[in-house]
Structures are given as structure tokens and as C-alpha cells.
Amino acid sequence: MKVRFELNEAPMEIDVAPDRRVVDLLREDLRLTGTKEGCGTGECGACTILVNGQTRLSCLMVAAQLDGARVTTVEGLAATTAGATIQRAFVEEGAVQCGFCIPGMEMAALALLRQGDAPGRECIREGLSGNLCRCTGYTKIVDAVERAGRDLHAGREEQ
Amino acid sequence: MSAVLTPARLDEALRLLAENPAALAMAGATDLLVRRRGAIPGHEPVLLSLAHVAELQGITEEAAFLAIGAATPFSRIIADPLVHRYAPLLVQAAQTIGGPAIRNMATLGGNICTASPAGDSLPPLYLLDARIELASPAGERALPIAAFILGPGRTALEQGELVTRILLPKAPRFPRERFIKTGRRKALAISVTSFAGRARLDQDGRIAEIRMAWGSVGPTVVRLPALETELVGAPVHAATVERVGLAVHQGVAPISDLRASAGYRRLVAANLATQFVEALGG
Amino acid sequence: MSPREPLQVGRPEIRYDAAAKAAGTEPYAADLYPENLLWAGVVRAGVASGRLRSVETEAALAVPGVVRVLTAADVPGPNRHGIIHRDTPVLVDGRVRHAGDAVALVIAETHAALRQAIGRVRAEIEPLPAVFDPEAALGEDAPLVHEERPGNILLAAEIRKGAADQALAGCEVVVEGEFSTPMQAHIFLETENGVARLEGDGTVSMTVSSQSPFRDRFEVGAALDIPYDRIRIVAPSLGGGFGGKDGATVQCLLALAALHAGGRPVKMHWQREESMAAGYKRHPCRTRYRLGADRDGTLRALYCSLLYDTGAYAHLGGEVMELGMEHAGGPYRIPHVLIEGRCVYTNNPVAGAMRAFGVCQVAFAMESMLDQLAQRLGMDPLELRLRNTLVDGDVNCAGLPLTTSTGMVGCLEMLRDHPLWRERQAWKDGAPPHARRGVGLAAVFNAAGYGGKVRDAAIAKVELNPDGRIAIHNAVADMGQGNACGFVQMAGSILGQDADQLELRQPDTATAYPSGSASAGRTTYTFGNALIKACEELRQRLINRAGLLLFLDDDCDLRLVPGKVIHPPTDREVPLSRLAAFMPREDRVCISQFVAPVCRQVPDTATGFFIGFPHVIFAYGAHLARIEVDLRTGLIRIDDYVAATDGGAVLNPCLFDQQIQGGVAQGIGYALMEEVERREGCIQSESLATYLIPTAVDVPDILSCRLSGNEATGPFGLKGVGEVAMNGPLPAVANAVADACGIRLRRAPFTPERVLLALEEQA
The missing domain is CATH 1.10.150.120 ([2Fe-2S]-binding domain)
Structure with a gap:
């Protein structure tokens, strides 16, 4: 499916499996490897991103959940x-x-x-x-x- | 790869669920995606995301009750002034769930439907006489939480049905309300034993009404109604406290698992209750 | 613009890698997703003991996107890896010895296809009797984990100094106890992973999260029969290591996959559950102690027996136990000592190196004994320690006369003068209802370096780049401890340069030189000593060549400053970039080496030791924990923690404190909650939901006090401090619990359950 969202203040549209984990979408598909994976089960927080200004664990989110959201990763922090x-x-x-x-x-x-x-x-x-x-x-x-x-x-x- | 359905309205969600009977309802996904991790790729069921269903979001006040949308995350419940006013016990419990990011994701409806013996929101919901509102294409119904949760991982939810709201009757507050969770560390830990208590004393300092519930010491939340009745009129002194400890020790039915032994859980369940009762006097 | 200032030793210079790590741009091995990559993954035995009869691969090969399914038959060479004993199959070719053994290797186009195929490989394993308890493993009829190892003994050894038995019989006071410590997991956040590729010239090149890139070449080469010079290992910054990435994890498997991937890059990244099942662990240990003293508290004699469980393969089990034995008597003078050690095989997960390598197990026992003795004698536990503490020139419990810096007394004195110690009674008296408070101490030490008979050496290379920056070719991996930052600081200070002028290259076996593993508190010490010499040589050379360019009579007034060589008398300068253009390549490179000192007159106290005895340099620490025990739940809360450490001179106070605070936190986890739970050799606590480590609310602010000392053999006077702090928390907390509640906990970790049950028993 096409997922459209705002990523670090820039519009993003990507064709991706709807159930792809967001951490994989960020790291592998978009090469934003600043977001890390430490456990895959929401226990370590290394994959924390902001979605609409709130912390979320990107290992426990699927791509479809990003549609229409405003996403900030570590790559967008310095701005x-x-x-x-x-x-x-x-x-x-x-x-x-x-x-x-x-x-x-x-x-x-x-x-x-x-x-x-x-x-x-x-x-x-x-x-x-x-x-x-x-x-x-x-x-x-x-x-x-x-x-x-x-x-x-x-x-x-x-x- | 599997589809993810993202309805925006309840009727749409129910229709999609009817069309995809194998679909898994997903709210915060904090439990569902962990369980799905072990699944062999290629066979995952369709996911029905409830995060954008407007009717399942937020907290509203009605004449007789407070209604919490099933897909409302715990962080919103913690921040809501209405919940603070009518269900402070639920706020106390919600604050102990996971870490901050988990609380932004995990929902009250999800915690109920997971029906884990260790579900942190459950003991308060039992004490608050929560009713679980359900919807299906056939209509709505509501069940008391104790009737909704049947056992570990088992609920009265029927095929094609979704939990829509959690209804908390507006009742006078108890002067003493306390939730205590014990785990193997201070944060981000699954409960080993939890306790919720509400009590009021009469003018003579005797127990006028007391309600207690325990998590993680039985297949579902444990209540001891006979003890609650017996304690009415009892003074808060050492003999009462001792009686409570004994009754809880005998009344709970924990199991041993990786986190703790049955014996430890029994001890702590009793200690948390005696601590609560003892503190009523102070 | 402010003038550029060179880096200096002794100052809290900012870590050169911090900015990239904070920006998320530091490239870890896990961050590599090269074009056209394949995914490799392992099928694990899942049972702890058996004979592999067959591996059925058809169903897995039928999964779309699966490239190869490899079994032992596809392994070239002896199919055995290991650091000292080559006993671990890359892929099982007969005997399954633990549940995490690898039986097949799958290569696929996508991660999803990989997981699907792994689920479809069927390994037929005929179950064989297994042994999981280390004492049972010693039994006459115990099943043998390795047929050629009678009694399942990897190593049995002894340290004997004086006549402990007779001396104990004559002691005025004797205390004793039996202790047990858990299997601990490293829980680095970046799990084991790497990317490998078969190059056109036949070289297997690999970027891997490894503490030992140079040694990896031997392990991979020996296992797969690949010539040493056909293996290239690159080790970028690691997302943690703590010993768990010392020795091959993914390396041999990845190299094997690369050999079958047609030149495409292959990535392997263990999930957390796989890391728990197949990664190395800390040795569980059981100890029995008897300690004898005079009535005035003078220690006379010690007997102890240590039993380490190394699991299915040797890894460094023997060496771990040896180091434990060398430290079993603590940092004390005890004339009569008998220490017996056995390290046994079981069908448990493999134990290997972990921070404080065998030492934290015995520190728990010895420091508990000290407090038991203090209680029996009615002595202040700090004064008892001070009375017996090793000082310069003493002979330690292993029989070694101490010739290097020995700061144990200074550490204890720092605690004695600390308000948290002096005001402990008032604090204890302030315990709330249903809680008890206590204060506990531990005096600990930890050797640095490999020890005798294991050459501990490094070769440093520095290079003036064509652009005028100076490259430091680091050759010992930086797993986060900051050795690379220390190297930048040393080089900057010697060469008069700031961080901008320096480039740190992480280990690459193609361009750096063998310098050993990042381990044993030797990383900064050994390589640092080599680096100093290389930098001094380069400094002389740059000044000399600048003098040449400036047509000066001699080099005496030339100075290196950031970016250039200056000649103040004539107010002239040569930018380093110009020097670089002038100097040919071989002139721009300086290489130097260092071999760490060893004991020349090895004491005759030790028998059965293979290698690694004795050690000559030790870091020391004195720890204090203030705790509160909740009598209703048994939960221990650590309110305050102080660690006073002798690490010689301090290169960088910030880096120093980082190591101490991190070691203490890992030790607090070891004390309170960490234990790899197993059933029939299979790990039950396989995720971070069931294997708990401390969160930010489980540890207090950790105060690090630095004893100012000097180790004459160390680079800028330093000693390694990466490990010593790990040893303190378990005994300090045990002693604090005893102080608070009068219960003596001898089995770690001190879970709320164990504490509450002990309290119940006491009542």
C-alpha cells in the first residue's frame, strides 16, 4: 500500500507492505538507521520515535499505522x-x-x-x-x- | 505480508470484521505484535486497526457513568481530569503500566481483551464495577467486567464483536483508594502481584465499606466478597489486620511461573492487603 | 575565532564519537544494508543433548526466495571453532551439546523468506542423556558432554600457599559459607550481527560487531580452512560488548554463508531471543569458603572450593575460572591459602567472557565472608578490611609479590571519610515503617591483562593523511568503553592536535596490526602504550621534516600545534597538509609496538593452570551501598552508591566515571534481578520481558570517586578500570541486606522472592 506521512518535517510517500514493521521501514527501506532495534518486543526503547509528538516504539508499529501521521526520528532532532x-x-x-x-x-x-x-x-x-x-x-x-x-x-x- | 484494515468509524470496523472473520483486532498493538513475532511469515491473519475509529477514542461523561473508549491509550487516561475525579484508582494502576512509550500505545480495551491475570488495569476495574460495552452488527450489549473476563486470555467477546467502551458508574469516592503493584524491578515489569483497595471508615473509625481485588494470584482477578462483608464494622486494629492476612493467604490461588512462585505471590497478596488495612488506621 | 587548543590528558575531553552517536549517524555493523544483500539465519537444535540424524531441507528450499540451505556437509575444513580449544561445530555434524547449537544455515533473498524457511527445516535429533547441574556433571555416572572429557572436567586447578588446612584448624575464629551466582547475560543492545562477502580475489571480508577482529581471523580460518590472509575483518563501533562479542558469534556462520552466496553480501543479525539462546553467558558458579582469623581480626587462612559451569563448550571457561581463583582471596594478605577450582561441561548454554571474567563470582563470597567475620568479632567491617588490605610489596593470595601500584587502602579510606559511611546509623534509624535500611561495603580488585604465557601486546599505527589530518589506526575494538576516545586524546596530547585534526579509524585487519582483543582491562593500557611510542616517533618526524622545509639548522625551536608546525623565533609555520604533500607515504606512517610486562619469577603456588597466570597489574575499588528493604514485598531499593576506584592516573575523568558507573549498574542487575532461567537446558527467560536488567528507576545516582594514583608501566600512568566496578555491587548489597535485616543472602540474585522468603524463615 501507499503510506503517506510527514517524516522529519518533509512529506513522505512510500509503497510498502502494510504490516511491515515501522522500524524496518525506517532502517531498511528509508536507510534512516539512527533508529535502533534492541529487542523487537517493546522492552528496550532503542527504537523509540515520535508520532504526532508522542513517543512510540517503532518495533511494535506497522507501516499502515503511520498513514497521515507526523513522524520524528533521531535524524530530525537537530533541526x-x-x-x-x-x-x-x-x-x-x-x-x-x-x-x-x-x-x-x-x-x-x-x-x-x-x-x-x-x-x-x-x-x-x-x-x-x-x-x-x-x-x-x-x-x-x-x-x-x-x-x-x-x-x-x-x-x-x-x- | 498481510493486509491492515484501518477503518475510521465503528460501523465500518464492524463490517470489515464481518467480512474478515479471521481478522485480529489491533488497538495499541503492544501485545499483539509481540505475539505475532513468533509466527511463521506467510500465514499471519489480517489486522484490523482500531486506532482511528472515532467512537473508540476518548473519555466522555454521561449522566450515570464515565465512558472510556476502548482504544484510548493509557497516557490519555492518566492525563484526563474526569478519570482523576471519578476513577483515581484506575489512574494509579495505569501509571504502573510499561514505560511512557508503551502507555502512549497500549489501550484500556486492549488490556481488558488480553485478559492476562497480570493485567494492571483489571483489579481497579473490578472495584469500580466497570461494565464492558460491546458492539456487533446485531447490536450492542454490556457486561460486568467479571462476566466479560472468563480466564487467562479468554473473554466473552463473540465472533464479529468489538469492545467499544468501558463504562464506570459514577459513585461517591472512597476516602482511601490504593493500587500497589509489585514486580521484579521498579519500572517496565510485568506484575508479580497487584492489589487494589477502596475503603471508608465510619465515624467510630470502624470499617464501613471495603473492597479489595488482587491481580496475578489466580486465573482472573481475585475478590474475596465474604471477607469484605465480614470486615464491615470491624475496628482497624491488629486482630483485624491479622484476620485479613490469613483470609487472603487462604483465599488466593496463584501459580508458580518464571516470575515468582505461588508461595511468594500468596505472601505478598496478603502483605499488600494487610498494609492497606493497617494504613486505614493511620 | 578562538585559538585551537590541543587535546590534553587528564582532562574530561568530550568523546570524539559522542556527536555522531547522538545524531544517530555512527555506523554500527547492524546499520549496514548493502545493495543486493542476502539474509542468513540459523536453525538451532532446540534440544540440549542428542545425536543429529538428518536434516531435511526440501521444504525450506521450496520457500520462494530461499537461496541455499547449508548443513555440516557443506562446511569446508574441520568445522570447529574456539579460542583455545577448537571444540565448537560451526554446524553440528553429529553430537548436539546444547539447545543453541547450530544445525543448519539458511540463505534467502528477504528476511521474511529466511524466517519462513528456518521454520521449515526439520532436524531429526535422537535425544541423548543430558546433564544440567554442574555438581551432577562431576558424578561418576553422569553423561559425558564430550566423550574425551572424563568427569566432564574442562579444567581442575589449585592454588596452594602455606598450609591452609592446618592453619584453619588453629584459627581462633573461623567463618564459613556456601554461595551461588547466576548465569548472567550481557544484554548489549546491539545483538550479534555482521555482513560478509566473498570478494573477487577469494577473500572473505566481513564487517562484524566483534571485540576481537584479529583473533576472529584465526577462528574463521581454522574452522573453514580459509587461509589467514584471505580473511578481512572490520569492527566498527559496537553497540555494547561486555565480553559477549569476544570470540566468534556470527563470524564463522557468516563466512560460510559468504562462501555460498556467489559474491553477494550476506547479512546475519540475531534477534534478541536468538542472542539469549546462542550467545555466550557469564559462568554460573558455586563456591564454598572457610576463612580463619585471629581474634584481633588478622586474617590467617582461607580454604575455598569453586565450581564453574562452562556449558557445552570450553570457550574461555578454564581461563575464567583461573582468574576467579587468582582473585578468590580478595585484596587481602592471607598467609595460608588453598583454593580449589573446577570448571565443568554441562548441556547448558555456553559460558564465555563477561566483564569481570570469573571474578565477580568469588568477590561475592569473599566479601560476604569478611562481613561475617566482622560480625563474629564485633569489629567495624571497614576497619577489618583496612587491617588486612594488600599494600605495595605484599604477597597476594596467589603468592604474587605486588610490584605495581596498589591503591586498595586509599579506596577504603575514601569511604571511611565519606558522609554516607560516617552518618550511616542516623540514616538507618530513619527507616520508614515496614522497611529496614542497611549499609554495605565491598573491597574488590580486578587484574588487567592476559596474564603469564599469553602474549599481551599491541601494534599501533599513526599516519599523516594527505589532507594533513592524522589518522590513528585503532586495532582494538571499541565496544563503547571509549578506548578509541582515549587514543584520540593521547595522540592529540602528544602531537599537539585538537580533535578536528585527528581521525580515528576503527579496527580493520587489512590496515591495522594485530593488537589482541578488547578485553581484560588491557585495551587502553596495551594499545595506548604502543600508541604513545608511535605518536612520539611521528612527532619527531613531523618536526624534523618541517625543519627541512624551513631550512633550519636544527629542530629545537619547532613546535606542533593544531594543524601545523610552527617556529616561533622566526614566526614561520608549515601546515600539516603541506608537510603531507612533501612526505612520501612510507614517511607519513609510524608504527610501534608494546608488550605488557609479565611476572618473571612465577610463584610455584598454582598447579593445573594452563595459561594466564599470574597477573601483575590490578585495579582496586571500595564500594558502598545504602539500601532499603521493603518487608512486605522483599524488594530491595538501592538509595545511594559510592565507588572509590584506584585506576592509576586518570586519562579522562569523564571516561573513567562512565566505566565505573556502568560497571556498578551491571553489578546491581547481577545483585538484584538478573538470571538466565533454564529448563532442560532451554532458556526460559528469552526476552527482555523475562530477563530483566535495571532501568533508570532501579539504580540510584552512582558516585564515582577517583583515587589519584600512578601506575608506572601504564600509558600516562593509567590502569584499566573496565571490569573492577562489576565486582562490588553484589557483595555490597548482600552486606547491606545483612546490616538491614540480619539475613545473610548467599544465592544471587536477590529477587524480592528470595529476600521475602529469607525474612519469613528468619521470623
Whole structure:
């Protein structure tokens, strides 16, 4: 079937099997390999994308569900102020080790920080609780999201 | 490869289901696509996506009840002021389901139809006297949740029928409402034992009304009506608490599986209930 | 524009790979989907023990899109791989020894056709008796996993120092205990995968998620009878490894597929369930300990017996056990020691390398014993440890006189002075109703390097590119631990360059030089030492050639700064790009090598050891956990965690803390929830819904305290710290639970169920 959706702010139309997993559509068909697969069963969060601004697990979605949706992947992050702020914080706070969970983490962080004020550490941990990381022990990831939240909040105050 | 049907209206969905009797109804897909993963390609049934069916979405207030569309995801339920007002217990339970992304996807109707003994929304729904509204080309009907869920993975849903809404009667709130879930870790864990309790005390501090339900300790949600009746009028003191512990210990019927033994589940089911009752006094 | 600043050691320089990883552009092996690719996948035995009678492939071949279905008959060469013992069939040719054994290999045009065909291959396996319990495996009538291995023993060894039996009999206080640790899974997020292709010249080239690209050539070549020089392995950044990608996973299978794919690229990517079933695991271990001391707390004698379950094949099982034995007595002075170790085959999944390689098993037992002893003596557990802790010049429990930096005391002192330790009683007293609080300690250490008789060496290559950037040809894989970033930092600091001027090339056997595996806390140490020499040589050369271009009398006032060589007295400069154009290729490349030090006078304490004894360099750590136990559910919550670590000098504090925090989190998982559940050798906890690892709400902020030290043999004074942190959490939590509730947990992990049942038993 033809699936039409908005992908990282650009219109996208693709002919695809309607039950193709979205993670496969992104990675293999569109070569957007920033979205990772770690488990295939919705337990690790590495495949997290935003659909209409909300986090979704692309390993548990089929292509037909994207029709008419607005999709953001890690490749579209840098184009937004919040996304770029989050990426910078992950890099500078040392939140990145093997990096395989990071795109999913950043998407979860973006959804969390869009909810408003700079969240505290407990709230950040809750917000990231669907994203597994095996390298960092999460401490520096929480540092990064906390800082991104502060930076974004400060940015909003200035405006 | 299989087709995915994406109706926008309920009548269309019912028609498609009638035309494709083998189709699998899919709401958030968080459970269905995991189970489908093991299937051999080439034989997957058609999927009937309910995510865009307008009638199955959202939360509305009616005169006697609150209606939650079957395809409403948990994150929306958690954020909804009406659910907070009329069914805070359901909010508490919904907050423990999966992680944030799962809660954006998984739906209340899906959790009910999966009919897992560990379904987190189920104990609150039993205590809230939820009714499950069903539609088919032949018409509508509604069943109490206890009559809808028959066993692990089994429901009263008939061929050609869809769950449309979950109806929660508007009843006065209980001053004490508590949902507790225990798992093997703090987030993103399937429940090992869950507990929902609602209670009110009379002016003398005795139990006026108490309702309790347990998840993961039987084939479906476990209730102990005799205990609830027996507790009316009981003071909140150590003897009552002990009585509750004993009754729960004897009353639940858990199994052992990969997550926990029956013995542990029994212990925790009792401990969660005694903790709830004990806290009524504090 | 601000002036460009060279990288410096000791500073928290930003990881060179972080930006690409944060942008999703870092190319992992899993991200490769070359044009015209074929998919390869494995049919697994599904039963733990049997004889493969036949493999029926017709139905699978009939699936549209299926290219080949290969069985053992299609394997050229001996069909056996393995790191030390070549005992693992690429495809089973007779005996099935565990449920994850590969019996057939399918190649197909699409992933869907592949899965369909795998489901249609019928393997007829005649069941044979199996053994799953390591103690049962030792029994006289136990079925043999390998016919030529009587008693199912892979390795039995002993460390004997002094006379432990007699000494124990004479000790004023003796404590004892039996402990067991679970099979743990690595759970790297990028599961085992790679892409291979048969090139026109007959070379099998492969890009694979591997910790050991150079050794992979031996494994693949030996198994499939391919000449060493006809195999090329590229190892890009790994999405985690932790030891589980040390040794062939997909490599031999992929090479076999490539040989039958007509020159097309072939991709294999194990799903999580397959990774659980067929990937390597941490050795489950049972230990028995007796520890004797004087009444003043001076340790006198230790006896322990260790039993490691290596599963169906050897992998590195013997070496894992040996390292465990070398650490079994902890970082303490104990004059009389007897350590007996046995590593046995069973029909369980194969155990291999995993972070803290055999050591975290014994750390649990030894550190539990220390707290038991402290309790018996009524001593402060920290003071008891300090009284017995190894210092420079001491002889450790394996009989090795310590000649390298030994910072154990410093680590313990950091904890002794920490408010979380000093104020522990007040915190415990603040426990809410139905909960108990406790504080637990562990003193741990972990060797670095391969140990004696296994050459631990590296060859580093740096190259001035034609564009004037300097390429570092990394030869030890970066699985996320950041060794490659450390190399960039070292090179930048020696060559006066910033990150923009440096290019890091990940391991490629065609262009880099054999430097061993990314493992054993040796990655940054060994290659780093070689790299320093190569960079120093290149620095001299660049300065010299710049002097030539500038017609200077000598090189003494020339300096390297980012992008150029400058001569301040005459205010002249030579851009590196101009130097590159001037220098011929062979002049632009510097290669140097390093061999890690070994013990020259090997103590005569060890018998039965094959290779890898003794080790001479150790990282040390002292850990503290503050926990709360929910008495209603048995759930342990870790509220605070501190790890003080001696890793020599610190190259990059951020990278250092990353390793410590990550190791602690993996250790917390090991302590609280991680266990590969099996039934009849088949894995029950096959997904991340049933095999649980910690989420962001299951671990607290982990505080890493760095002891400032210096390891004279290390590059810039450092020692590897990738493993040591893994050893602390299990014993620290066990000791904290004992402190909180008075129960001594001896079987890990401490699931809520085990805790609650222990509490019930106590009541």
C-alpha cells in the first residue's frame, strides 16, 4: 500500500507492505538507521520515535499505522531547538558510551522536556524508564536531560 | 505480508470484521505484535486497526457513568481530569503500566481483551464495577467486567464483536483508594502481584465499606466478597489486620511461573492487603 | 575565532564519537544494508543433548526466495571453532551439546523468506542423556558432554600457599559459607550481527560487531580452512560488548554463508531471543569458603572450593575460572591459602567472557565472608578490611609479590571519610515503617591483562593523511568503553592536535596490526602504550621534516600545534597538509609496538593452570551501598552508591566515571534481578520481558570517586578500570541486606522472592 506521512518535517510517500514493521521501514527501506532495534518486543526503547509528538516504539508499529501521521526520528532532532539542545547535552555531559540506546533516549527526553518545566531527576528517571541502557548506569544520561531541561527552560524565560 | 484494515468509524470496523472473520483486532498493538513475532511469515491473519475509529477514542461523561473508549491509550487516561475525579484508582494502576512509550500505545480495551491475570488495569476495574460495552452488527450489549473476563486470555467477546467502551458508574469516592503493584524491578515489569483497595471508615473509625481485588494470584482477578462483608464494622486494629492476612493467604490461588512462585505471590497478596488495612488506621 | 587548543590528558575531553552517536549517524555493523544483500539465519537444535540424524531441507528450499540451505556437509575444513580449544561445530555434524547449537544455515533473498524457511527445516535429533547441574556433571555416572572429557572436567586447578588446612584448624575464629551466582547475560543492545562477502580475489571480508577482529581471523580460518590472509575483518563501533562479542558469534556462520552466496553480501543479525539462546553467558558458579582469623581480626587462612559451569563448550571457561581463583582471596594478605577450582561441561548454554571474567563470582563470597567475620568479632567491617588490605610489596593470595601500584587502602579510606559511611546509623534509624535500611561495603580488585604465557601486546599505527589530518589506526575494538576516545586524546596530547585534526579509524585487519582483543582491562593500557611510542616517533618526524622545509639548522625551536608546525623565533609555520604533500607515504606512517610486562619469577603456588597466570597489574575499588528493604514485598531499593576506584592516573575523568558507573549498574542487575532461567537446558527467560536488567528507576545516582594514583608501566600512568566496578555491587548489597535485616543472602540474585522468603524463615 501507499503510506503517506510527514517524516522529519518533509512529506513522505512510500509503497510498502502494510504490516511491515515501522522500524524496518525506517532502517531498511528509508536507510534512516539512527533508529535502533534492541529487542523487537517493546522492552528496550532503542527504537523509540515520535508520532504526532508522542513517543512510540517503532518495533511494535506497522507501516499502515503511520498513514497521515507526523513522524520524528533521531535524524530530525537537530533541526529543532529542543532536539539540538538535548543532543548537545548528551555529548557534553558524557552520556554517550556505546551509543546504541542514545537515539531512543533522546526521543524519550524530547517528549519529556516538551511537557514544560525543567524536570527533576526523579521525574527524568521516570520519563526514561522505558529506555534501557547497559553502558552508563544512567547517571550521566540523567545529568544530560537535567541540563537540557534547564537550558531549554532558561531559553524560554529569555524569550 | 498481510493486509491492515484501518477503518475510521465503528460501523465500518464492524463490517470489515464481518467480512474478515479471521481478522485480529489491533488497538495499541503492544501485545499483539509481540505475539505475532513468533509466527511463521506467510500465514499471519489480517489486522484490523482500531486506532482511528472515532467512537473508540476518548473519555466522555454521561449522566450515570464515565465512558472510556476502548482504544484510548493509557497516557490519555492518566492525563484526563474526569478519570482523576471519578476513577483515581484506575489512574494509579495505569501509571504502573510499561514505560511512557508503551502507555502512549497500549489501550484500556486492549488490556481488558488480553485478559492476562497480570493485567494492571483489571483489579481497579473490578472495584469500580466497570461494565464492558460491546458492539456487533446485531447490536450492542454490556457486561460486568467479571462476566466479560472468563480466564487467562479468554473473554466473552463473540465472533464479529468489538469492545467499544468501558463504562464506570459514577459513585461517591472512597476516602482511601490504593493500587500497589509489585514486580521484579521498579519500572517496565510485568506484575508479580497487584492489589487494589477502596475503603471508608465510619465515624467510630470502624470499617464501613471495603473492597479489595488482587491481580496475578489466580486465573482472573481475585475478590474475596465474604471477607469484605465480614470486615464491615470491624475496628482497624491488629486482630483485624491479622484476620485479613490469613483470609487472603487462604483465599488466593496463584501459580508458580518464571516470575515468582505461588508461595511468594500468596505472601505478598496478603502483605499488600494487610498494609492497606493497617494504613486505614493511620 | 578562538585559538585551537590541543587535546590534553587528564582532562574530561568530550568523546570524539559522542556527536555522531547522538545524531544517530555512527555506523554500527547492524546499520549496514548493502545493495543486493542476502539474509542468513540459523536453525538451532532446540534440544540440549542428542545425536543429529538428518536434516531435511526440501521444504525450506521450496520457500520462494530461499537461496541455499547449508548443513555440516557443506562446511569446508574441520568445522570447529574456539579460542583455545577448537571444540565448537560451526554446524553440528553429529553430537548436539546444547539447545543453541547450530544445525543448519539458511540463505534467502528477504528476511521474511529466511524466517519462513528456518521454520521449515526439520532436524531429526535422537535425544541423548543430558546433564544440567554442574555438581551432577562431576558424578561418576553422569553423561559425558564430550566423550574425551572424563568427569566432564574442562579444567581442575589449585592454588596452594602455606598450609591452609592446618592453619584453619588453629584459627581462633573461623567463618564459613556456601554461595551461588547466576548465569548472567550481557544484554548489549546491539545483538550479534555482521555482513560478509566473498570478494573477487577469494577473500572473505566481513564487517562484524566483534571485540576481537584479529583473533576472529584465526577462528574463521581454522574452522573453514580459509587461509589467514584471505580473511578481512572490520569492527566498527559496537553497540555494547561486555565480553559477549569476544570470540566468534556470527563470524564463522557468516563466512560460510559468504562462501555460498556467489559474491553477494550476506547479512546475519540475531534477534534478541536468538542472542539469549546462542550467545555466550557469564559462568554460573558455586563456591564454598572457610576463612580463619585471629581474634584481633588478622586474617590467617582461607580454604575455598569453586565450581564453574562452562556449558557445552570450553570457550574461555578454564581461563575464567583461573582468574576467579587468582582473585578468590580478595585484596587481602592471607598467609595460608588453598583454593580449589573446577570448571565443568554441562548441556547448558555456553559460558564465555563477561566483564569481570570469573571474578565477580568469588568477590561475592569473599566479601560476604569478611562481613561475617566482622560480625563474629564485633569489629567495624571497614576497619577489618583496612587491617588486612594488600599494600605495595605484599604477597597476594596467589603468592604474587605486588610490584605495581596498589591503591586498595586509599579506596577504603575514601569511604571511611565519606558522609554516607560516617552518618550511616542516623540514616538507618530513619527507616520508614515496614522497611529496614542497611549499609554495605565491598573491597574488590580486578587484574588487567592476559596474564603469564599469553602474549599481551599491541601494534599501533599513526599516519599523516594527505589532507594533513592524522589518522590513528585503532586495532582494538571499541565496544563503547571509549578506548578509541582515549587514543584520540593521547595522540592529540602528544602531537599537539585538537580533535578536528585527528581521525580515528576503527579496527580493520587489512590496515591495522594485530593488537589482541578488547578485553581484560588491557585495551587502553596495551594499545595506548604502543600508541604513545608511535605518536612520539611521528612527532619527531613531523618536526624534523618541517625543519627541512624551513631550512633550519636544527629542530629545537619547532613546535606542533593544531594543524601545523610552527617556529616561533622566526614566526614561520608549515601546515600539516603541506608537510603531507612533501612526505612520501612510507614517511607519513609510524608504527610501534608494546608488550605488557609479565611476572618473571612465577610463584610455584598454582598447579593445573594452563595459561594466564599470574597477573601483575590490578585495579582496586571500595564500594558502598545504602539500601532499603521493603518487608512486605522483599524488594530491595538501592538509595545511594559510592565507588572509590584506584585506576592509576586518570586519562579522562569523564571516561573513567562512565566505566565505573556502568560497571556498578551491571553489578546491581547481577545483585538484584538478573538470571538466565533454564529448563532442560532451554532458556526460559528469552526476552527482555523475562530477563530483566535495571532501568533508570532501579539504580540510584552512582558516585564515582577517583583515587589519584600512578601506575608506572601504564600509558600516562593509567590502569584499566573496565571490569573492577562489576565486582562490588553484589557483595555490597548482600552486606547491606545483612546490616538491614540480619539475613545473610548467599544465592544471587536477590529477587524480592528470595529476600521475602529469607525474612519469613528468619521470623
